[in-house]
Ligand SMILES: Cc1cc2nc3c(=O)[nH]c(=O)nc-3n(C[C@H](O)[C@H](O)[C@H](O)COP(=O)(O)OP(=O)(O)OC[C@H]3O[C@@H](n4cnc5c(N)ncnc54)[C@H](O)[C@@H]3O)c2cc1C
């Protein structure tokens with residue numbers, strides 16, 4: 348038996364959200380009394396043995412250049428084969444873009460119940476004995492492998508019970524704190540059949556050197572209160588200083604003040620950073636839907652009645668054009684820059 | 685060209701989220717129901733645009749749900765769907781819904797199946813991928829642009845930190861998001877015409893569910909905002925560093 352984690356990579360490096368999922372997988376393995384094994388597809392330059400530090404016992408690789416582009420259909424088949432070969436009872440993904448493309452397919456292929464957007468470890472208190480550590484035997488009656496997931500766009504959680512023998516969990520980025528130990532994982536090649544992708548990638552356009560918004564721990568975001576794109580230095584300068592990604596409200600992206608991939612909210616990206624700083628954003632319910640899972644929310648808005656203050660942890664009622672230069676100076680001082 | 689657009693019903697984005705029956709049921713009182721925004725604004729409108737470019741295109745809609753979905757299906761027909769199928773079932777888990785959609789898709793032999801990026805109530809982002817696997821078709825998720833080039837689809841999709849252009853031979857399944865199209869409002873002619881369009885209620889096929897909702901939970905209320913004077917942003921920096929330990 349095992350818990351299998353799919354490690355998503357970009358340009359040869361394991362993504363941060365996958366490291367979180369690996370650490371989560373190790374904990375799930377501990378809870379279910381088995382070991383966590385990982386699979387990574389394509390050419391990887393990271394030292395995979397270091398995944399032992401996150402509790403992974405064995406990393407299976409499929410070194411094949413054809414897998415450097417993620418094709419959901421091809422990947423699903425390989426991961427399904429691996430899951431069967433390693434007798435995986437729980438399969439874990441990061442609920443990032445690739446996870447969202449692959450996990451549902453795998454769910455169908457293995458007839459394994461999927462919880463996407465999980466935010467916590469599974470609750471096994473009602474699990475059948477075979478799903479729990481330190482027991483064996485199979486009691487199909489006492490089912491209860493329950494995972495908490497985000498629903499209603501961050502406004503609530505649901506506890507989802509998976510009723511199948513194999514379970515798939517897609518963990519939301521930034522929802523599980525990585526635990527490290529000092530250990531080395533064994534690395535081995537998995538002999539996989541690699542199909543030809545039906546989806547042909549004709550070009551890719553990646554913003555290099557910037558922190559992807561979905562993985563960022565700190566996000567600085569601007570709204571219509573900033574008046575125009577020419578005033579965005581207060582957002583980008585601050586972001587650079589504190590290692591943050593930048594985001595914006597929907598009208599800002601719609602007016603082309605900022606690129607569309609920065610749009611957060613109900614109809615944009617949903618994020619859950621440790622810190623979200625909103626400058627000149629009113630905090631409409633549709634905006635909050637994308638950011639309300641942030642651990643700490645800071646709002647800078649000149650209107651004391653702005654709804655965002657109700658969702659905030661810290662705030663300044665004031666004109667961003669006066670407040671932000673001083674705020675940035677203070678951060679510089681703190682950072683010794 | 686035949687397109688199947690998956691339409692789901694969700695509470696309005698401003699609906700109050702509350703639960704009853706020991707937190708096992710969503711409180712529907714006073715909730716206004718809408719077409720899931722991704723399904724309406726992006727999947728459906730892009731399908732309509734394809735039909736405008738090639739009038740021989742046929743757009744079918746599919747919804748898995750009970751009769752209370754009919755008003756939103758009528759609205760989708762008013763916007764420009766030609767014919768709709770409602771699989772008469774309480775939508776259960778994602779696998780169940782996807783299996784019903786796949787059944788409809790198999791019967792209609794569609795060139796394209798469009799879904800929204802996700803439902804704004806369940807946030808599964810799962811149905812599209814599941815339907816694709818059930819039909820053994822390619823799946824391109826999070827599409828921001830979609831065009832046809834002969835029998836190929838040219839699709840721009842979002843990837844972490846950027847975008848990617850894909851070329852895929854039809855048929856396929858696509859999940860749609862912002863960028864695909866612009867929101868439209870149904871006009872009088874559309875609304876009148878929708879009344880005479882076919883809305884077939886079909887019975888579901890027997891399928892297992894793989895998951896079940898045990899209960900819901902609301903996030904803990906925020907403790908309240910700590911306000912700092914606009915003359916003293918240094919204090920906010922100190923709080924974020926020392927108290928919140930966030931920078
Ligand atoms: C179905 C639906 C989906 C939607 N999806 C999204 C979504 O995904 N994301 C999203 O963001 N929106 C979304 N919206 C739009 C949303 O309702 C709001 O209209 C939008 O979020 C407002 O953006 P804003 O806060 O930047 O602008 P505004 O509402 O115009 O607010 C600007 C704020 O800046 C403040 N301000 C002005 N000048 C200053 C200054 N000098 N210093 C400090 N503060 C200042 C003002 O007090 C005000 O609060 C959606 C709407 C609908 C109907």
Ligand SMILES: Nc1ncnc2c1ncn2[C@@H]1O[C@H](COP(=O)(O)O)[C@@H](O)[C@H]1O
Pocket residue numbers: 690691692693720722723727746747748749775778781785798799800801802803806807808809810811812
């Ligand atoms: N009950 C349903 N009937 C028809 N289509 C649905 C239904 N539920 C979800 N979908 C489609 O699947 C997409 C993704 O849903 P989800 O996986 O729940 O996030 C939605 O945007 C719809 O296009």
